Amino acid sequence: LKSSSSGPGLHVIHIAAEMAPVAKVGGLGDVLSALSKALQKKGHLVEIILPKYDCMQYECIQDLRVLDLVVESYFDGRLYNNKIWVGTVEGLPVYFIEPHHPAKFFWRGKTYGEPDDLKRFSFFSRAALELIHQASKKPDIIHCHDWQTAFVAPLYWDLYAPKGLNSARICFTCHNFEYQGTTTASEIASCGLDVHHLNRPDRMQDNSSPDRINPVKGAIVFSNIVTTVSPTYAQEVRTSQGGQGLHATLNDHAQKFVGILNGIDTDAWNPATDSHLRFQYNADDLEGKAENKKALRRHLGLSFADSRRPLVGCITRLVPQKGVHLIRHAIYRALELGGQFVLLGSSPVPSIHREFEEIANKFQNHEHIRLILKYDEALSHSIYAASDMFIIPSIFEPCGLTQMIAMRYGAIPIVRKTGGLNDSVFDVDDDTIPVQLRNGFTFITPDEQGFNGAFDRAFNHYNSDSEGWQELMHKVMNIDFSWDTSASQYEELYLQSVSRAKAARCAP
Ligand code: ADP
Structure with missing residues (x-):
């Protein structure tokens, strides 16, 4: 001692x-x-x-x-x-x-x-x-x-x-x-x-x-x-x-x-060395990210016919703080916008757990939606790596780590501007923010319309400007989120x- x-x-x-x-x-x-x-x-x-x-x-x-x-x-x-x-x-x-x-x-x-x-x-x-x-x-x-x-x-x-x-x-x-x-x-x-x-x-x-x-x-x-x-x-x-x-x-x-x-722990969360991933990758070589997307879709039984179809990820405790009504809404909205949605979440609140269990069952064989209602560290790594976008519509968020992890893995965050999300995610369309800091999509009002304001813009950017999106991925993966x-x-x-x-x- x-x-x-x-x-x-x-x-x-x-x-x-x-x-x-x-x-x-x-x-x-x-x-x-x-x-x-x-x-x-x-x-x-x-x-x-x-x-x-x-x-x-x-x-x-x-x-x-x-x-x-x-x-x-x-x-x-x-x-x-x-x-x-x-x-x-x-x-x-x-x-x-x-x-x-x-x-x-x-x-x-x-x-x-x-x-x-x-x-x-x-x-x-x-x-x-x-x-x-x-x-x-x-x-x-x-x-x-x-x-x-x-x-x-x-x-x-x-x-x-x-x-x-x-x-x-x-x-x-x-x-x-x-x-x-x-x-x-x-x-x-x-x-x-x-x-x-x-x-x-x-x-x-x-x-x-x-x-x-x-x-x-x-x-x-x-x-x-x-x-x-x-x-x-x-x-x-x-x-x-x-x-x-x-x-x-x-x-x-x-x-x-x-x-x-x-x-975040940049050693534990590093797509270039992450042993949970089938394919390691980095900001300069995003081939592996596309491979991980394909592998996760296959693993979860989702359609992998269209490699460009955007995959939206969400990894969270399902508690009111996290904006569960907006997470539920996002599942349906992603489908309407032509995306895929993967939720990994566990809830200590029985009514919320039941509600999401019903949605999970409804979509259990769906080709674009999958809800996995448990805590699974290994799967979380695969989802960060496979996602094109990542949602965090929190009502309040002391800091939030998932937006930083998502960015390190090249998934663009869509977040409500609150707490630590407000200190780490800056809207790509916000002219008041220096261009070099802009790294995601944000909204303020915690309702469906507010959420769509950011979510729909993200889909538009993704669909209309694939080169710009690649640059954005490159940029967010290079942000220093280490503890230094x-x-x-x-x-x-x-x-x-x-x-x-x-x-x-x-x-x-
Ligand atoms: P909070 O501490 O409020 O839950 P944070 O964003 O600060 O939220 O941290 C969440 C951490 O827990 C992240 O590392 C995230 O990947 C992980 N996590 C949350 N839910 C799950 C889950 N169902 N399975 C695996 N990891 C999870």
């Missing part, structure tokens, strides 16, 4: 519920591994703490082994042992916590969506801090993510700093303010937080119900750095329409709150925070 960084870099520990590819549900998983890799490349010591889920991709972990250390952590009035595993995931050291708790918190066959998620993750947050403390680590930055590990911030300052774990500054990143983990006030006592001390309007009390506690609000109040995942979303959540009840809190803490646009710039911004925030803390310690 390393106790601190040996080089000049910072020692950063991420505590999170997801990490790609071992435990990925959505964008958080991608961000965690890509940001960590980028920081590691810059010379920092980066470690990650995750729950040891039974349903992880264990084949992605190298040298997984149990440590001698058994970490005892407090929950519901007593101490529980935690077995600590360590392994390497894509070159990053990762600790996995396996609680010996009768509720078998991470032995559920899924990551989230259990009735006792609040207990599961508040337990994990406390055990992660306990691990850092008992292993005598002295990190410079503890970086927690989303409501599942938001408890880390108040736990650190109220319980662990007084115990001597006080080397770190706390950074909290909210990847989506829709999920705040709000709960009855008494529940946070389980992990040892003091309800009376924290259930106050300027601390963890939920802004709309005084008898409830809001973990995300707690992390905003108690962290030294608060970030979210794009500059536009950072502005949106500071308004009453976009703030999901937290705008006032974010405005109170505005001086420590920033939006940093996510990047964004990781430097995180690095800068970490360094500023660490040096402020040092200055405060040295002050007379």
